[in-house]
Amino acid sequence: MIHIAVLFLYFLNILQAEHVWFVKFPSKDDHLSHIEKSFPLIDLLQHDYNDSSYVFLLPSTYQTKLRRLIHQANGSYRILSNNARNTWKVSPDRPKRSVLSDNPLDESYYQRFPTYDEHQEWQQLLQSSPQTQKLIRLHTIGQTYENRSLTVVQIHTNYPRRIQGRRKRKQAIYIDGGMHAREWLSVGVANYILIQFLLLRESDPKVHEILRHFDIFVLPMMNPDGYEYSRTHNRLWRKNRSPTSHSEFWNGDQNCYGVDLNRNFPYQWNSTYGASSHPCSHSYRGISPASESEVESVVNFLRRQRISHPKFYAYFNLHSYGRFWLLPWTYTMLERVTNYDELFERSTRVANEVMNQTYRVGQASFLLYPCSGTSIDFASTFMSHAMTFELSPIFQGLPMCVEQNKTVNHGCTVGFLIGPESIQIDGNEIFKAIIEYLYALVQDHFV
Numbered sequence: 001m002i003h004i005a006v007l008f009l010y011f012l013n014i015l016q017a018e019h020v021w022f023v024k025f026p027s028k029d030d031h032l033s034h035i036e037k038s039f040p041l042i043d044l045l046q047h048d049y050n051d052s053s054y055v056f057l058l059p060s061t062y063q064t065k066l067r068r069l070i071h072q073a074n075g076s077y078r079i080l081s082n083n084a085r086n087t088w089k090v091s092p093d094r095p096k097r098s099v100l101s102d103n104p105l106d107e108s109y110y111q112r113f114p115t116y117d118e119h120q121e122w123q124q125l126l127q128s129s130p131q132t133q134k135l136i137r138l139h140t141i142g143q144t145y146e147n148r149s150l151t152v153v154q155i156h157t158n159y160p161r162r163i164q165g166r167r168k169r170k171q172a173i174y175i176d177g178g179m180h181a182r183e184w185l186s187v188g189v190a191n192y193i194l195i196q197f198l199l200l201r202e203s204d205p206k207v208h209e210i211l212r213h214f215d216i217f218v219l220p221m222m223n224p225d226g227y228e229y230s231r232t233h234n235r236l237w238r239k240n241r242s243p244t245s246h247s248e249f250w251n252g253d254q255n256c257y258g259v260d261l262n263r264n265f266p267y268q269w270n271s272t273y274g275a276s277s278h279p280c281s282h283s284y285r286g287i288s289p290a291s292e293s294e295v296e297s298v299v300n301f302l303r304r305q306r307i308s309h310p311k312f313y314a315y316f317n318l319h320s321y322g323r324f325w326l327l328p329w330t331y332t333m334l335e336r337v338t339n340y341d342e343l344f345e346r347s348t349r350v351a352n353e354v355m356n357q358t359y360r361v362g363q364a365s366f367l368l369y370p371c372s373g374t375s376i377d378f379a380s381t382f383m384s385h386a387m388t389f390e391l392s393p394i395f396q397g398l399p400m401c402v403e404q405n406k407t408v409n410h411g412c413t414v415g416f417l418i419g420p421e422s423i424q425i426d427g428n429e430i431f432k433a434i435i436e437y438l439y440a441l442v443q444d445h446f447v
């Protein structure tokens with residue numbers, strides 16, 4: 001019996017092996033929707049529209065079929081990794097945790113990818129430490145499927161807000177990271193931004209001015225179940241961890257768990273092809289709008305704050321990676337948000353100043369691809385400024401595999417496997433961009 005079980009596990013492992021493909025087509029046709037129709041389980045890691053090139057993660061069982069499709073379209077491919085799941089498993093014996101500073105603003109707190117528990121402890125320290133306790137409120141906005149708390153950190157100062165001499169109530173900014181489990185960099189950058197706001201609140205005139213008008217609400221880890229799973233089981237995990245209608249039937253196939261939180265928001269949910277209805281897909285949209293407790297918690301929180309105080313004014317949604325500055329709408333290429341021209345002009349100006357023109361600014365559905373149920377589309381129904389940053393990991397000195405004729409085992413990276421040293425470099429860039437963006441808004445609208 002034992003032998004059969006071992007044999008079964010062995011084959012299960014082969015079935016579950018996933019390959020990372022780099023695929024390039026000679027023409028700019030709509031290869032993506034064709035591929036997604038033929039391979040509902042495919043996971044798009046990277047896409048360069050101009051170059052007609054893609055990086056996909058796909059179960060090895062589909063190899064032959066994908067080869068055929070590429071061949072028919074006269075494309076070329078390279079397999080960058082043969083068993084992504086095993087190659088990229090996080091080593092379980094992490095170095096012993098070092099003793100961290102009792103100052104929650106110490107740089108050691110953002111120079112690492114913390115576990116969920118460490119992250120919670122840090123947030124508690126922010127609330128209790130003498131340096132920050134007057135400035136911080138923690139809001140537990142809900143629980144995940146695996147009963148982890150979702151914690152929003154609020155920065156509130158007592159700087160009075162006056163417009164034309166009259167005292168006014170503050171408004172609010174919302175920032176989130178970690179919506180997709182494997183995008184650890186976005187968690188680190190959200191933490192970095194929080195710390196910078198607190199450190200520079202007095203010394204930097206722009207930061208000070210922004211904090212006079214806004215409270216800052218940050219949810220650095222929106223998908224803690226997925227984040228922990230990506231630490232312990234599968235580094236390239238994207239969704240949350242709630243069971244789906246297929247989890248029981250495909251017992252053993254972990255892909256049939258979880259919902260893509262950025263396809264589950266209750267605006268235009270299930271209106272485009274880019275959100276999968278297949279429960280085993282990496283971009284599964286869930287069974288109904290806001291079916292996931294992570295999404296429902298955020299939606300309720302934003303709505304609650306919206307009708308009372310403070311009112312949300314802008315939303316910065318952090319993902320990794322791609323160097324994109326994405327504006328709504330995501331769900332359609334046929335329409336623009338009413339203030340699109342203003343958003344584009346403001347974002348372009350800041351991107352040119354701060355990012356040295358290395359970020360591409362534009363409507364999400366054009367720069368990436370249309371997909372529905374995203375958080376910025378939802379936020380845009382009641383905030384004028386909602387946008388996504390696809391960050392820019394610095395690869396620990398390693399080149400991107402797609403730029404080199406190399407495979408993952410030979411010293412290159414696919415962009416999620418980055419060291420924590422990227423956090424400060426990227427964080428600095430994004431923090432500056434957010435400050436310049438908000439400062440210009442304050443100057444134009446509140447003075």
Ligand SMILES: *[C@@H]1O[C@H](CO)[C@@H](O)[C@H](O)[C@H]1NC(C)=O
Nearest residue numbers: 048049050051360362366367
């Ligand atoms: C594609 O290339 C054109 C011309 O080189 C450029 O103007 C455009 O911004 C590029 N688009 C993207 C999404 O990079």
Ligand SMILES: *[C@@H]1O[C@H](CO)[C@@H](O)[C@H](O)[C@H]1NC(C)=O
Nearest residue numbers: 026027029071072073074075
């Ligand atoms: C592929 O290349 C062949 C030969 O050059 C050509 O006849 C065919 O139309 C091409 N197919 C596609 C889908 O571009």
Ligand SMILES: *[C@@H]1O[C@H](CO)[C@@H](O)[C@H](O)[C@H]1NC(C)=O
Nearest residue numbers: 143144145146147148241242
């Ligand atoms: C979460 O907590 C509830 C109530 O304590 C419990 O019934 C449930 O089994 C827990 N779920 C998980 C996945 O641990």
Ligand SMILES: *[C@@H]1O[C@H](CO)[C@@H](O)[C@H](O)[C@H]1NC(C)=O
Nearest residue numbers: 269270271272277286287288
């Ligand atoms: C999702 O959209 C498809 C295509 O319009 C439709 O057939 C399906 O019923 C929708 N599913 C749900 C749950 O609304």
Ligand SMILES: *[C@@H]1O[C@H](CO)[C@@H](O)[C@H](O)[C@H]1NC(C)=O
Nearest residue numbers: 352353354355356357358359
């Ligand atoms: C900005 O980009 C230009 C052209 O790529 C480069 O020469 C310059 O050094 C960059 N400046 C900064 C501050 O990174």
Ligand SMILES: *[C@@H]1O[C@H](CO)[C@@H](O)[C@H](O)[C@H]1NC(C)=O
Nearest residue numbers: 076078403404405406407410
């Ligand atoms: C890439 O490497 C393979 C084998 O290592 C070699 O056969 C191929 O010619 C190389 N391609 C390019 C474009 O350098």
Ligand SMILES: [Zn+2]
Nearest residue numbers: 180183319320
């Ligand atoms: Zn993402």
